[in-house]
Amino acid sequence: MNPKIDTKREAKRIIFGLIGAVIMAVNIKTFVRAGGLYPGGFNGVTLLFQTICDRFFDIAVPFSPISLALNAIPAIISFKAIGKKFTVITSLMIVATSVLTDMVPAIPITQDILLISVFGGLINGVAISIALIGGASTGGTDFIAIYFAEKKNKDVWNYILLANAVVLLVAGYLFGWDKALYSIIFQYASTQMIHLLYQTYKKVTLFVITDEPEAVYQAIYEVTNHSATEFTATGMYSNEKRKMIYSVVSTMEAKVLTQKVMEADPHAFVNVVKTDTLVGRFYQKETY
Incomplete structure (x- = not known):
């Protein structure tokens, strides 16, 4: 450091x-x-x-x-x-x-x-x-x-x-x-x-429907140092192919990240869901 x-x-x-x-x-x-x-x-x-x-x-x-x-x-x-x-x-x-x-x-x-x-x-x-x-x-x-x-x-x-x-x-x-x-x-x-x-350890799940998956992923990585998962989705009304980015971040990070995602793709659809339980590898910033 x-x-x-x-x-x-x-x-x-x-x-x-x-x-x-x-x-x-x-x-x-x-x-x-x-x-x-x-x-x-x-x-x-x-x-x-x-x-x-x-x-x-x-x-x-x-x-x-x-x-x-x-x-x-x-x-x-x-x-x-x-x-x-x-x-x-x-x-x-x-x-x-x-x-x-x-x-x-x-x-x-x-x-x-x-x-x-x-x-x-x-x-x-x-x-x-x-x-x-x-x-x-x-x-x-x-x-x-x-x-x-x-x-x-x-x-x-x-x-x-x-x-x-x-x-x-x-x-x-x-x-x-x-x-x-x-x-x-x-x-x-x-x-x-x-x-x-104090919300550092509270987690939320981020779902982003976007036409700019690389830009959205870059925003997620820069803000949180987390990776993300990309899905191919189809809009039921328009029948158009779009990308869905999935990631889990802290509540405090989500507030900043939502703004960054909308800057990367103004037409993105962002859904933030509370996460109660998380099992598996998850990057945690070293605080102590």
Whole structure:
């Protein structure tokens, strides 16, 4: 890889990671703690542990050491399974989030628990998405989600949402079910925001009816580095022979590619179909 491109890539990771860390820390102090919520993941476990120590043992435990200890094992696994640079940048973000959470002053914006749950969840999803788009993550369960996305080509964010239910059950049993139920709203809003903003691993199938198959294929290859399959088709109404190009690309690539295809053949007919399952060889750009 070009050293300049590699430097820009790492700089992007650091910048996006730090932005995500700042947003995450401010959100924890502004919304999450104000509402007594448990955001799921290792942040939720950390907050739950802090609350248990405070309520039952009258011990004020800082956020940083618990969060760092919980993230240690997933970080080691990620270092070997996902990528060294990705893990290092993510680890820096974990440290930054932990330290900032202890440093940022608590400034509650509202006491309305429903508003806190919805907007806190949306902001949490934005923070995670910014980190992921930059090529880093917020650590913890993100390591798990990215491992399955990168290595198994599976979207497991909703499964992580279900796994977080364990934290909520414990929190609900110890501190009241109202906070646990509001935390579900928080986590759902966060998950949906991630699905909206981060679409790298979502796939779509592209069908293009065209008279310029070579130009369309070239556009697909240049944008995605994917190949395509050409079929000979016959228009039922006109009885004319045309070509159909078939390819599978990511959702984000499809948005750019559709425009490129229409530039290559203004008379092309493009159909983009959601792809839920994909088996076989599929080129995935190296992100981590």
